[in-house]
Amino acid sequence: MIPNRLQERPLPEDFARKLLLHSTNAKSGSLDKGELREVTSPFLSEPLGFVGVGSADDVIKAFELSRRAQQQWQERSIASRARVFKRFHDLVKAHRDLLADIVQLETGKDRTAAYDEVLDVMNNARYYANNAEKFLATKDQAGAFPVITSTTLQRVPKGIVGQISPWNYPLALGVSDAIAALIAGNGVVAKPDWQTPFSNLISLHLLLNAGLPHDLFQIVTGSGEVVGQAIAERCDYLMFTGSTKTGKLLGKIVGERLVGYSAELGGKNPMVIAPDADIARHIDTITTACFSNSGQLCVSIERIYVHKDIYDEFLTAFTAATEKLTLGSGLNWDYNVGSLINQDQLDRVTAFVDDAVVKGATVITGGIARPDVGPFHFEPTILADLGEGTDLETQEVFGPVVYVKRVASLDEAVELANSTNYGLNASVFGAAETAERLAFQIESGSVTINDGYAATWASISTPLGGVKESGMARRHGPEGITKYTEVKNIAQQRIMPMRGPKQMPRKYYGQLMTTALDLGKKLKFLP
Structure with missing residues (x-):
């Protein structure tokens, strides 16, 4: 039964069936065998829809179709390819509410976080469509000797890019990277997460309407063990976003084949609060940095190091701002914090908090599930005074949980910020000169000053990615397309x-x- 708050924009009855027709599984016949998997929603008591259970044979067929289409696609001019994505940008804008609805229904996230995904796709489509000719142009280079030697640099498409994307940002991470790969002249074979396939499928529908050749972009729904591995074993380049553990496994597969690899992996992202930070001015931004998308965000802040001179003031303000956040569900803008994706994620977040409490942590606020709001809701949680060996001190929670630690100096804060094997995102709050000095010392692919992550993520002209075990290669900027x-x-x-x-x-x-x-x-x- 669909809750009343969802009924203001109900889905068409044949929604899932129409989307499913664009999947490779439908073309290759596995659906005729009855191999379907149910897709659920944190918002609904009934299934959201069904997708085919892809096989290795489906992946083989997807590569055959994509390679055939890619041969003609790469012969088109860069300007011609870019025009497709300018039209796609306009279609995404025209259907922005529907896209946000689908993202919310699949993930249970709040409306603002869902809309962020729509904006990200538009931003990537615009940026690469406008700049692809410059980034990919054949260029004359300096030769060995003037006059007698000339040199030309040509960029050639890799061929077929494999893409494996996660459930937490199914539209943005399922489409934005593919945009760059396609404009560069490649085909794409993609595997979305089991839980969030429809965001990918509706994007393919819009791409086809924008003029993308049929068969060029293939989507195969299925498990990572079968479909994901088969993609890694056949692609000419692999783009993966997900856990460090899975990223290492995929890296071995493509490494043995000497195939290029781009990966954004896990993080345990730190924030440093300097004594000259303007707490009153930035406290809402700090709260957003920790609890946006219910903390299910690769660049979300999970640990905060606060200088002792400002610790009490900060903790009071941070607690108050966190307790003002509203939990909710439904296709509306009326709440700040949505649902976790499923029961497994709720159990994971709960286990981290329970472990911390058993080992002596103090729960400043939150710390409990909220089944009265929805089956997988968990309150935004602040912990302090962590005991020795607490799991969440170094492991990624991927939920609305953050711990705060008092530090005696900024040198100590930087040392602690750099103390993990991760290095995806970091944040520094303080006066400009102080914050900039700290930012240069922190080991991270991105460091955002007086913001959590939005400034670095949205600055699409600058390459973005992780260091240490948080990833390799970059998305965004010229590198985000030339890597393909x-x-x-x-x-x-x-x-x-x-x-x-x-x-x-x-x-x-x-x-x-x-x-x-x-x-x-x-x-x-x-x-």
């Missing part, structure tokens, strides 16, 4: 061979080259 290409060096020799005229005695060759290099250094016309 191979670089070809085309050099042409004119007038005379590199080793000089045929008539030149060989004993003069070394002397001539040395003189030429010295001259180039003085005149600065050599690379």
